[in-house]
Amino acid sequence: MESTLGVGIVIAEALQNQLAWLENVWLWVTFLGDPKILFLFYFPAAYYASRRVGIAVLWISLITEWLNLIFKWFLFGDRPFWWVHESGYYSQAPAQVATRARSRWVRVMPSLAYCTFLLAVGLSRIFILAHFPHQVLAGLITGAVLGWLMTPRVPVERELSFYGLTALALMLGTSLIYWTLFTLGLDLSWSISLAFKWCERPEWIHMDSRPFASLSRDSGAALGLGIALHSPCYAQVRRAQLGNGQKIACLVLAMGLLGPLDWLGHPPQISLFYIFNFLKYTLWPCLVLALVPWAVHMFSAQEAPPIHSS
Structure with a gap:
């Protein structure tokens, strides 16, 4: 574990040294990835676009944040890792766009934009030393899997x-x-x-x-x-x-x-x-x-x- 944490510190130092001029951008991006912003903006926006998707976003967010707390106590005692709260929404949104769009580029754009957003949030969390890289990776994978499993089974x-x-x-x-x-x-x-x-x-x-x-x-x-x-x-x-x-x-x-x-x-x-x-x-x-x-x-x-x- 110490070697993993050591590698994470090296990566964080590299980001801070090489991309110091993007500090304000990283702070803004990490703000957009905060769980409270999900309740404040992502959940209402998703709900008014689609009731079922909005409720799915809320369920996934509260369950992943709860799991985040528990796993932090057992596995990651330093800081919780960031989960893909919006996976329930975006797992359906690209498909909905794809069924209506004729252009391949238009079909790819929602997924590409979402993946770019996830990457930016992950890097921002490492940059501000809120999480280690392995925590970000674990959160992305677990959140995506949980979103894929829960979306068709949302209790409404x-x-x-x-x-x-x-x-x-x-x-x-x-x-x-x-x-x-x-x-x-x-x-x-x-x-x-x-x-x-x-x-x-x-x-x-x-x-x-x-x-x-x-x-x-x-x-x-x-x-x-x-x-x-x-x-x-x-x-x-x-x-x-x-x-x-x-x-x-x-x-x-x-x-x-x-x-x-x-x-x-x-x-x-x-x-x-x-x-x-x-x-x-x-x-x-x-x-x-x-x-x-x-x-x-x-x-x-x-x-x-x-x-x-x-």
Whole structure:
């Protein structure tokens, strides 16, 4: 393992030395690959393009992020590796484009653009020393395989209890693993302790780096998905055929609501932060799947001129 880490450090140093002039680009790319951006932008954009694909993106993202946390504890104690959160969306999107396009170049472009994006995100994570190359490679392979396996089996029409039990299983399973390892003498927060000790400005250490920050996000999203799919608002718009203009309006409105919600308060107490994060991401799918489409649909229906029969 030490030899693998040593090679990774050499590669990271080479990137920093040879491509230092691209630092701002790498920082922007790694921002685009952050899991929070998936919830903020990729998930709503995919959902308004295709409901099934959007729900698949959400499922794949919360499961891969949960696996990311668990495998980090067992296999990669330094930092989690980046997973292909969007694999569920892009595994279908190129096929949809290909069936409608006549040009071979147009058929190849979505897959080429996606692979280029993945490569850029992987290199950016290595450049900023967030991950080792072997972690990036493992994440890409595992995420692609998981996306390929899950996309045809996305749970959509399930009882509300299924989503509640999923959220509960994520929380209890992770807590059991954490406290078992803690009892065995493994400090899973050692990197945070070192960061507070050596960081010049400890306030730069975000609460999102805490062990259960991603867990509260994923379990909240799982429960929120069930609540959204069984809400009266979703029942009214699920069979409605929204036009392109309405879908764009939904995306703009969702982004306008999710952005401030993401920045809304960060309690300094860690327990309150977990609770607030859970509630915030429970509301997240409700806004995207139900409340925003319902509002846009109702407003459009009111604005539509009446049809007079002659």
